[in-house]
Amino acid sequence: MELNLDKEAALLQTVLFLESDPMDEASLARISGLSREVVEATIEQLKDMYAAPCHGLELTEVGGGWMLAPKAELWNALKERYGRKNEQKLSRAALETLSIIAYSQPVTRAEIEAIRGVAADNMIRFLLEKEFIKEVGKKDSPGKPTQFGTTKEFLKFFRLSSIAELPRLDELERERFELESEE
Numbered sequence: 001m002e003l004n005l006d007k008e009a010a011l012l013q014t015v016l017f018l019e020s021d022p023m024d025e026a027s028l029a030r031i032s033g034l035s036r037e038v039v040e041a042t043i044e045q046l047k048d049m050y051a052a053p054c055h056g057l058e059l060t061e062v063g064g065g066w067m068l069a070p071k072a073e074l075w076n077a078l079k080e081r082y083g084r085k086n087e088q089k090l091s092r093a094a095l096e097t098l099s100i101i102a103y104s105q106p107v108t109r110a111e112i113e114a115i116r117g118v119a120a121d122n123m124i125r126f127l128l129e130k131e132f133i134k135e136v137g138k139k140d141s142p143g144k145p146t147q148f149g150t151t152k153e154f155l156k157f158f159r160l161s162s163i164a165e166l167p168r169l170d171e172l173e174r175e176r177f178e179l180e181s182e183e
Helices: 006-018 025-032 036-051 072-086 092-104 109-116 121-129 152-157 171-177
Strands: 057-062 065-070 133-138 146-150
Touching: 006 025, 006 036, 006 065, 025 036, 025 065, 036 057, 057 152, 065 072, 092 109, 092 121, 092 146, 109 121, 109 146, 121 133
Parallel strands: none
Antiparallel strands: 057 065, 133 146
């Protein structure tokens, strides 16, 4: 039996439109007053609906939650104009530092500097301000240095549902990121 979830789909679309952060099923159920099962079925319906070529948006899973976002192929054509409103371009140094953290997390400032070969204080401060990284703990070593990892904001910015979606590194790149662990 096919369920008619049109009203539920309209309600969830509205919630997703109004929320700026990804929403998990439990949050969508709580906000909408719908059961978790209805929310899950409605998400599937919305994914199918937005897959049609006539829609410019897609329902995207980001960091364990759902959000409405421009379809990737359309965003690539429009981000030069609209991306500046929501995203600042990251410098090469910021991207390099962020990639080290993403691939090596949890990682300390000293480990980042050993891989990059330059001081990382300013880049770490910048990435903390942008909320792309956060302190995730202390390393069990002398001085108990702070360890850093990526955030949901990082996943959202790069349109990843989890860190596992990062591109795989080739052998040479992997060796570069493992520099500190061999010392």
